[in-house]
Amino acid sequence: MSRPAWRERIEAARAQREAASRVRVRRSVTLRDGARCLVEGRSLLNFCGNDYLGLSQHFGVVGALQDAASREGAGGVGSHLVCGHHQLHDALEREVADWLGTPRALLFGSGYLANLAVVQALLGDEDVCVQDRLNHASLIDAARLAGCRLRRYPHADAEGAIRQLRSLPEGAAMLATDGVFSMDGDIAPLRELALVARVQKALLYVDDAHGVGVVGPDGRGSVAASKLGVADVPLQLATLGKALGGYGAVVAGDADLIQHLSETARSYIYTTALPPAQAAASLAAVKLARAEHWRRTKLDELVGRFRERAQRAGLELMDSQTAIQPVICGDDDTALAMAAGLEQAGYWVAAIRPPTVPEGRARLRVTLSALHGVADVDGLVDAMAKARERIRLGLVETVR
């Protein structure tokens, strides 16, 4: 019997990834203890997670999850508009709205689902989603799935955004940008973009998955850091899976828009609500993120120290002041060999390659956390410098 065409197709795609050395692997973690984790039996210091404030293991957060689970059970039981909407979901939405200074907030299963929701619920076939070229994949997918037109402008280029918006009819466009860019770590020029959106009468949406909790006053994110409010940024995304250490996401903003999302967004309506216990954990995490400023202060100090030491060691950094600190390696093989060398030395750092980042800009994406110590950061930079030297001297086989 002939082999089905779909099998031929996926095998050809796999062969192509292999030939380009772009096979994606996942690894199993068995234990987490602070920034340390056990990966396939080896203890590694994790420099590739998003637990920026170290809240995922906080006893108050874990305790809230356990308490709520023992009362409410493990599951969400139903979708929000049927029977899954729990008081704990409400309490979390109110807490996040209060924190970010918006009239309302709406809880989603994940940041990915929230981005699908916002674009699908607000844009139709005739509308246009204007996006930064480096926006997260979920925003790009959102525009594709919504069936609207997608136009992209060069990274962080407000002039480019104007050019894309200028010719469009009033009210037909959304201007969507990451707040903190996930692969570069820089912050979008939100004040300029807000001005562009106001002049062009576009709705500005900020995906602040990597900003909320980490940057801005009281960790209120890049919108607040840019001194903007709901009048300029009617909707913004905060995920609960990164600085807040849990799972899920919240879209915060204008009350009418939030109401519209809750009644029309397909990825809100047709999915099971998050377990209430998860909402309880995030509620505890938000309260900690608001109150414990020392976590951000410590993170900022670690970022400063990492940058200073890395620059002194001659490593190529990008213009980022956030917890995401890419170290540019150039070609894919060097990035992979650096990551392998670091793992040998006990550090887990992700090598990020095209198509996630542009060709020739393969990098180590170092992420820092309040769980790290000064000695961890110093050790990482030393190990990076050593790994790079070994590669330079040809002492390391590049990984192919």
Ligand code: PMP
């Ligand atoms: N937006 C950005 C900028 C992200 O980096 C991510 C996660 N990598 C998401 C959205 C998706 O969020 P979640 O992980 O909660 O689905």
